Amino acid sequence: MAQVTSEKYEAILDRHQEAGRDHLIPLLQELQDMEGYVSREAVLAIGQHLKLPASKIYGVATFYNQFRFQPQGKYHFMVCRGTACHVKGSDKVLDMLVKQLGIGPGETTRDRLFSLQVVACMGACGLSPVVNLNGEFYAKATPAKVASIIHECREKESVHAAG
Numbered sequence: 107m108a109q110v111t112s113e114k115y116e117a118i119l120d121r122h123q124e125a126g127r128d129h130l131i132p133l134l135q136e137l138q139d140m141e142g143y144v145s146r147e148a149v150l151a152i153g154q155h156l157k158l159p160a161s162k163i164y165g166v167a168t169f170y171n172q173f174r175f176q177p178q179g180k181y182h183f184m185v186c187r188g189t190a191c192h193v194k195g196s197d198k199v200l201d202m203l204v205k206q207l208g209i210g211p212g213e214t215t216r217d218r219l220f221s222l223q224v225v226a227c228m229g230a231c232g233l234s235p236v237v238n239l240n241g242e243f244y245a246k247a248t249p250a251k252v253a254s255i256i257h258e259c260r261e262k263e264s265v266h267a268a269g
Contacts, residue, residue, distance in 0.1 A: 114140070115151045125156055134167055143174040171225075176214045179221035181259045183252075184238040185211075188227035195248070196235035200224065202249035206256050219263060220256075 118136045122129045130152070137148040144167055153160050167173040185191075185200045204210055207220045214221040230236045233245035237252055239259075244251065 115148065119151065119155045122155070127156060127158065130156060130158070130163065130166055131170070134163070134173055138173060141177070143177045145175075174212070174223075176212070176221070177218060179214045179219050180263075181219060182221045182223065182240055183207075184223045184225050184228070186226075186228040186230070186234070186236045186238075187224050188231065188234075190231035191227075191235040194234040194246075196237075198249050199235055199237060199247050199252050202252060203256075206253060220259070 115137065118133065118140065121136075122133060125133065133152050133156070134144055134148075137152065138144050141148065149160050149163050149167075152158070153163055156163075167175075183203055185196055185203065187196055187200070200211070203222055207215060207222060209215055209220065209222055211222050211224040228236050228238060228243070230243060230245070233243065235247045237244045237247040237255075239255060244255065
């Protein structure tokens with residue numbers, strides 16, 4: 107395997123000098139915290155450090171939904187698909203987001219403005235269906251409400267670009 111030398115990972119990898127397989131998840135978490143996602147370069151650096159093939163690292167990382175493999179957008183939508191949200195129509199909200207943003211769950215728009223994630227439950231069942239945008243919860247979400255939120259985000263960006 108080719109040597110991966112990236113100074114940006116050195117500080118984290120140095121903290122795990124005697125690391126074994128049991129350090130894989132903490133390393134993935136730290137590198138994701140640093141970059142915002144787990145990049146291909148980070149996987150290769152971890153593999154080299156732990157003497158593990160990239161396939162093993164991806165196997166573990168894809169098992170846990172906490173890891174992302176693409177950078178998040180400036181506006182990160184999370185759609186709850188738990189039972190209460192499903193029954194109250196979160197599928198229609200998700201469909202609208204996919205159409206409006208032109209991306210699927212787990213993806214980020216090319217301009218890195220929007221990203222979309224589906225989660226199993228946000229623990230806000232009484233407010234269902236729930237959408238989260240950058241940590242802010244939107245209760246009783248409808249496709250029209252969420253389309254309006256997208257429009258507001260785009261408006262903010264056009265004002266910033268013009269100003």
